[in-house]
Amino acid sequence: MMTCNCVDAHVPPLFGVQTIFAAQHTSESCGANGLPLTPNSITILGRAQKLKTLSHPNLVSHLDFIRKQHGRIILVSQYFNRNLWTESLNCSILLPIEKVLSWAYRVLNALTYLNDNGLVHRFLTPQYILLDDEDNVKLFNYGLYYMTNSGKNISFPIGKLKYTAPEVLVLDKTSYKSGPKTDSWSLGIIVLELLLGVQLWPTLKLSQIIRKILSLTHCTDVVMRLAREMGRLTLYQSLPNELKDFLSKCICLDISKRMRPKELCDHKIFSLYEYSTILTNKYYSCKHPLLQMKLDQVYYLWKLAGGDVEWALKKKGLLRNESSILLLPRLIILEGTLYGTTRNQSCLLDLQIVELSLDLLISRLQHLKITDYDPLIDEVKERNDTTEKLPLVIREKDTEYQFHRIVLFDRLLSTYPFKRNNLLIEASKDIPPYFRGEIWACLLNICNNTEHTYLSIDKETAGVTDRQIEVDIPRCHQYNDLLSSSVAHTKLKRVLKAWLVSHPKYVYWQGLDSLCAPFVYLNFCKEHIAYACLTEFVKKYLNDVFLRDNSEVIREYLIKLSHLIAFHDPELANHLDDKGFIPDLFAIPWFLTMFSHVFPLHKIFHLWDKLLLGDSSYPLFVGLSILTQLRSTLLNSGFNECILLFSDLPEVDIEKCVLESSKFYDATPRSITFRKHELRTETREHDPCLIYEVLQNEFSPRISIYDLQELKRNSKKFLVLDTRAQGYYIEKSLPGSLNIPIKEEDFLDENFDLPPSPELSALVNNRGSVLIIIDNVFELNKVRKFCRFLVKKKFPKVCSLHGGIEAFETFNILVPAIMF
Amino acid sequence: MNGMNDYGKKHQETFRYTFSTLNIPETYKIEVPIDIPFEGCINELSHRIINGLNLPLYVIEELHDELEKFIDKCSVDFYDRQTVDAIDCIKNETIEIEDIVKYWEKAFKDETFSFADNKGPSNNQLFATTFHKLAHSGPSLDAILHIEYGYAQAVQDIMNRKSRQVLTVTTAQTKEMNYAMDGLNNYSTEDDINALALKHFDDQTLIQGKWNSRLDTLKQEQRAGYREWVMKTVEEMQGVDGLYSPIGNSPIGTVKNGFIISNMSLYDMEESFTIHLGSQMKSTHNIRIMSADTLNLLKLTLDENGTVVHHPQRLQTVLELYSQDLKGLVLFIDTNNLDFYSGLGKEFFDICEGSTEFHFNSLQDQLEIIKLDLKVAVENRKSKGPVSNFLSPELQARRNKSKLLQCGDVYITKHSNLASVHLVFHMVIDDSLKSGDINSRHPVILGLRNILKAACSYDITMITIPLFLTHEMTEDMTVPWCQKRAELVLKCVKGFMIESVSLGGSELKTIQFLVPQGISEEVFGILATMVPTIFRVSTPLVFNSSEPEIKSKVKNKKSTKNKRNSTSK
Structure with missing residues (x-):
């Protein structure tokens, strides 16, 4: 598509906010595990996360779910202010059949996608079928029924009555879940209204509408009856037969004849009318380059730029708070029931949508050049920015800085593993919170075939540690809203079980849950990544820590x-x-x-x-x-x-x-x-690979001869102390080493101190350098005691050479010493 | 929606799959039960079947497709069946049509804004918003306090005059009666005396009635005047910046030009702690333990060496009346009939009635309404009603039979004319509380839990709890008894605080533990040292490791010890 980008182009609002209230639990209720019930708002928050993963050209994307005090939830999603209701001038004009059908077809596509993902819409109204700038259909509010667990976690009814299928009136009352065919009915009514250009029951009262819907069960041709009630029977009868057939497959009481959205997509009406040829409104004007970024990135930056959803709601009067003292109960009986509470009027469902203006973000980014949106990876590091020197917490809040980081990492991650080194360099500066989950996965070398591996692991069959896991999870980082939801509990449990099943030599140690939590949190909807991260992480940092005997x-x-x-x-x-x-x-x-x-x-x-x-x-x-x-x-x-x-x-x-x-x-x-138990590819000859009993006896660490050479090569400050008798030292020693002859017996005297000598002053003068003690390999005790002695004298960086003087033999660097 | 017991209607279908291998001509049959509607992942399920039943891996694709088809078909059937049943219900009217209509009408009218009958804020809320605005706009707060003070004076005046007259009449009557008694069988008869007594009683009632009605009238006038003034002032404020018309002197109260705010400490002894709850994410709270007279926390005016002074916390209380920061106090009541005729209850009642309640119903009226609530509660309790997991069946049975409030029940009254609190939790107690060995399942402790839960749901961020669950020191309260009781209450409150953090309500910022006045310094000291052993006192963040060392113990105890004697000041 032809677009041109321009940083001065106007940016319309992209996001809309709504707010709902979760139902309060009735006073005294405990879960099966004896813990207090999870608040409904948290349950909703957990379920809602799945919605963020849905992506379809005819669905708006969900961007954020925010939980507030007293059960309030704020929903942020993509939004467009045109919809079928405004397009049809409140269903009052006759629209071309092709247009209506093309809309219907796209709605059906979206519904099919939802059904395939286990969702039903249940809130179809012309107002929630939005149109974007190019006249694409974008379905809105499709997540409400799902995230509230079919309405179980809220106290308000879902759906607009006149579009509601009759069975729902019975099933919802007894909290049965609605199936995909309920949406077909709603869509049918909407299409009928659009085709006939008139609203159904515009003036009827609530109870009358309910009665009308219920009475529909008694008639044979529902569509005909509705058309008659709308006063457009002749118009209806003049419609093509295929179209009438389509409507009768939507609005149909015989459920076996009512089709699911998936089947309706294949209805012959759509092959008759070339819905696809209907011109969509191409958008040729200038576009702001910000619009090319991913929507959730823009939202993230918008928040950083000071965007405040609560403030937006407050301005529209949707965040009204009633004074608590007026709502107080009058009586609380011992069993926990409250009497005399006043219903908080501001808790009522008001699904008004408030658009979020992007002006603030645009003005924050206005001095950026168009190239900033599309940088070349290798050029990026040339930027010298004072922000880079600010503390991390400030950098994380800086809109512009995060903008550059996001643009950069977006690049790096999409080419991964091609630019792995650049990624590492950039990640060592800081990791932008927006990409943390993905960057971590890259740092842990996760490949992309993890999903299949994860799928094939059995996470359901009961295991021996299930009991313990179930006890631990409700205590693991529960201050976090997301992690305290039941969805998160399930995910944590599945990831933990998957890890245990795939690592039979390891067992569950308490603490593994905490270890797993950050990964699950960051990859909430990608369990397999969380699992792969956990696996790699444990391998790298906690190798063998989860053995039964660890x-x-x-x-x-x-x-x-x-x-x-x-x-x-x-x-x-x-x-x-x-x-x-x-x-x-x-x-x-x-x-x-x-x-x-x-x-x-x-x-x-x-x-x-x-x-x-x-x-x-x-x-x-x-x-x-x-x-x-x-x-x-x-x-x-x-x-x-x-x-x-x-x-x-x-x-x-x-x-x-x-x-x-x-x-x-x-x-x-x-x-x-150096640890014997860490995971490494090879153990070299002179690595200090020691058993615990040896380590335990030593107060100071050992250094390997490789590191000694490394220190030398990099001309780091270090000092080698040779504690052998002078004779041996003169005979053969490391060039540059100091000889301070010590006998093990010396340490029998508690007040032992080194006699003054040029060597001692050299030692004192070099305080702060790495002090490497060398002796014969069998003089273990002497070296140990001397190290302890030096540490007691508060010398830092004391260590002994692993393998003693003998380690040098293969290196051929020992020479006879020249005495002072 | 509401039918909690109807959760998750599932049902199982058996998936059958057959396959044959190349070398064995027979077909294998497998059967797997599957929950419909299926909520898992088909891919995962097919892997599980392969692994669990040891099927060859190459069938996985076919198995997956079969599963998908099967689940799809079963789901359609499942929803279809459900729908057919529902539609039949309507058609055959096996379900009451009117019930459905009522249910949905109610759902929309009660829960959605667009169908609600009374949209927008209530009258009380309107007044609340207006008052809040007024109190928070600079000079008006001063005016509010002046008016309150002046009006309270007027009420006090009448009450004084009433008691003076009652006293005069009583003295006269006593004299008259004495005279009559003296002359019994001499110049008066028993009948005479009876008649006299009757007359005296009538006179008393008359005077009481006269004054009470004057008092009521005054209070009504004051209330109306006050509310009108608030509304008018804010209206005017919106017109001209910050200008308000001061209320003049009128028969309903004189506005004096100044009052003294007390600067004495209300507490004989107090010690505050900043504490942390939670292991990883820490929430900060304040705990204060103090010894004071409960009623002194409530009285608007205090007597300081003969001069009447204003309560120091009154200002704050006015500002926060309609805010999201309410202050509450737990008061223990040993009668269970909602009447305040004696003891602490009577004194509390007198304080409340000592000035006009401008914002809420008078205490008497509030109690009358609570009595109606109680009737409903008793009915609910009788018809099985809610059951607490924590109560023994015997106690529950006893409770269910009773028509009165029982130990652990709490009623709440709201007040705008108390010095340092906005609401009072009245908890009913009984003699079992005096015993030394009550445990965490005692009704009063459970009642406390209910109170803290309510506090979180209704933005009550500061709450004052009598630490010994009583307001007065008695002889039975030995040092070990005090320690034991304090430990129980502190530990339980800690548990409830942790519990309430997860409720997602408001935060309990401050909890004050009140110990009776007259406790010895020694015992108070013991109690104060108990707090840091039960709660985790916050350790301050050390910014510079090279800064001079102060013993961490001293730093930990961010406590202010105010040991002042209120009477000596």
Whole structure:
């Protein structure tokens, strides 16, 4: 289609807002699990998510569902202000049959799509059949019946009476679910009104309409009867026979003869009239480039630019709040029933649609060039923007910045895995919240065949841990509206079960639910992605942690944290060691759930944004930086205070934590955090692959010879201390190493200290460099004690060389030493 | 829509599928029961069938297609059957047509704006909006308080005059009666005395009646005048910016030019805590524990060393009357017939009647309406009605038989003329409360739960609860008793607060626990230290790790200890 883009073009409102109220639960009601019932508004919110995934040319898209206090729900969706009601001048003019049929056909297409996805519309009226700028039919309000679980979660009736099929009047009353054929009836009535150019029962009162509909069951030719009531019998009779047949297949009491929308699409009337040739209104004028972006992206930016749906509703008087004191009940009996409440008039259903003006967003973006909407990926990084230096929380709220990020990532993600490296670089700056789910999946290397794998896993058959999962899920991040809905509970359970079934060697450990929650939240309608993310995540960061006997893995994790503390913060390490406050007492949930049990979702997001870019050792650094934030408190606390402090962790500044952890990460050689149980492709000869019993005895970590060489190569500050007797040192040693001969017996004396020597001053002067202790490989105890001694003296970055002096043998770099 | 018991009408169909393999000529038959309407994923189901029944994987496509067809057909049949039944119902009138008409008419009229009978705000709401506007527009608040004060004075005047006259008459009557008694059988007879007594009684009634009717008239005039003034002032305000006509002196009340707002503390002792609830996402609340006289929280004016002063919180209370921040108080009542003839109830009643209620019905009228509600409640209770999961069957049975309010029932009165609260929860209690070993299932505790739930549904963000579930100290209340009771109440309230967070209503920002006046400092100290052990007191965010160290314990306790004696000030 021909369009030209122009940043000055006018942008009409694209979104409409409506608000409804969920039904309140009757006073004292508990669920089967003994927990209080989930509020209906939350149930609706959970169900509504599915609507966001629906996409059809003849359906408007749903953009947002917002839950507010006291059961209010705000619905945001695409909206156009033209509809069949306005087009037909309130059903008062005769329209060409072709036009009506082309509309009807498209409505039927949309209905078929809905039916295939398990939905029925149930609220068809000419007002809810919208027309876009190109005269395309866009069905509106089709989600209300579905999201309210066939009207069970609300107290108002769904549908407009005169378009309602007679059986609905009976079935709805007893809360039976309506089938697809009810929509056929409604559409039939609408088409009849449009064809005859007159409204049905325009002046009748509510009760009269109900009676009329019920009385239709007694007549043989319903359409004829309706046409007569509309006073257009002759016009009706002059209609082509096929059309009459079509109507009688819609408005029909014999349900076996009434067709479903799917069957109506194939009705011969549509092949008779070349509905497709009807010219749609092509739109040739200038278009704003914003309109090319995805609708939910525009909505996201609109919100960032200060768009406020509540304010829009308030301005139209749809968010009226009555004073609570006037609504109060007068009597609450012990059983929980309220008496004497006043009905809140502002709770009544008012489905008025308020259009959201995009002016604010447009003016925020007005100085952008057209190329900004369509950048070349390689050019993007040239932008130098002061926003990039602002704190993350501010960047996330900055309209323009997020606009550029969204445009950029949209590109990168669509070419993935082609531009994976660019994606990684950009993601390390920050991850735009809009794309977080997708970017995370890319960072975890998820391929696109996960859906099939996920489908073939049996998530239904009962398993041994079902009971525990069912107990845990209603306690997992329940402050979040979405995750507390029953739909989310089902999804969490399915993903967890799928993971358990596909990983038979692992078991369910409490905490797996928390670990799963962020993925389910971000990929709410893509369970398979959530599942794949969980799988990869566990593999990468929590390899073997979910074994039935995971004590060894966990203990290794914890001792590594201790080593890391000793490496970076000797003072804190000494203090914690003094008090006997070991990581086993606080850090197990940290690592078992990768902090997802400790922090609320919004903090986990920022934490994991960084975590996913790091390797499997990264969690240790996060743990370290949390401790660093609590450092001053910890240093002043005894054992009991420490326990209390961690039983209810104080607020942690997550951005600072993220920054610091990446600083620590950069300042730490890889082998310091080497874990035997992490997943890696190969274990090299000199990697410090040690059993727990050895690790446990050491206070400081070991460094591998590879890292030593790496330090040398990158000319990082480090100092090698050779503790062998001088003779050996002179004979053969590492160039540049210092010789401080130590005997193991030295440490028997508690007050042992190093005698003053040039070597000692060199050591003191190099405080802050990586200190690598070398001795013969069999002098394990001596090295261990010397390390502990140095840490006690508050030397940071103390480590010992794994494999001792002997490790150098294959490298051929040892030379005779020249003494000072 | 309403038929909760009719949820999820499903039914099962059996899916049959046959297939043959190449090497075995026989056909295999499988049967799978499927719920109709089917809500799962057909793809997933076919995989499950293949895996579960060990079918060869190559049949999956065929199986999938068959399943799809089968489910499609069954669904059509299912809905068709349902529809046929429904239409037959209408045709054969097996269902009452009028019921359907009424049901739908009611549904539309009660629930949708376009069909509702009375659209738009009620008269009360209109007045509420107007008043709210007025109170929040600068100088008018001052005017409101002046008028209230002046009007209250007028009411007080009449009440004083009434009691003076009653006193005079009583003295005269006593004298007369004494004289008559003295002369019994001398210059007066028993009949005389009886006649005299009767006359005295009549006189008393007459005077009472006269004054009461004057009082009623005054209150009515005041109320009407006040409301008219509010409406008029706001009307004028909209015309000219910020201009309002001050209300002049009139027989219904004089407007004085100033009043003193008390600056004394209402509490003998108080300690506040900022606490956190929730493990991951933390919500912040304030807990205050204080010792004070319950009625002092309600009285508009206080007597401070002989001068009448205004209650310090009155201003706030006026501002918040129609807001989304209401304040409530729990008052325990040991009578169950909705009458305030004695004790604390009587005193409360007198405070309420001591000035004109401009916004709501008078307390007496509110109680009359509640009596009608009670009748409905009793009827409901009799006809099985709602049952609580927490009550023992015996207690439930006893409750169902009773015609009166029972322990744990709560009624609510609204007030615009109390100093620091907008509404009072009156909870009925009985003697069982005095015992030392009540548990979390005691009706009063459950009643508290109902109160907190209601608070969340109706924007009551601050609530005051007597910590010992009583308003006065008695001799039975030993230190261990106090500790035990406080622990129970604090723990239960904590649980209810956590529960109410998930309800999606308003947030309970502040909970005040009231202990009776006259509690010893020592016991108060014990109670205050109890709060941080039960609630998680918030630890302040430390911004700079290098800042001078303050013992965390000191920092944790963000408490203000005001130990002042209200009488000594």
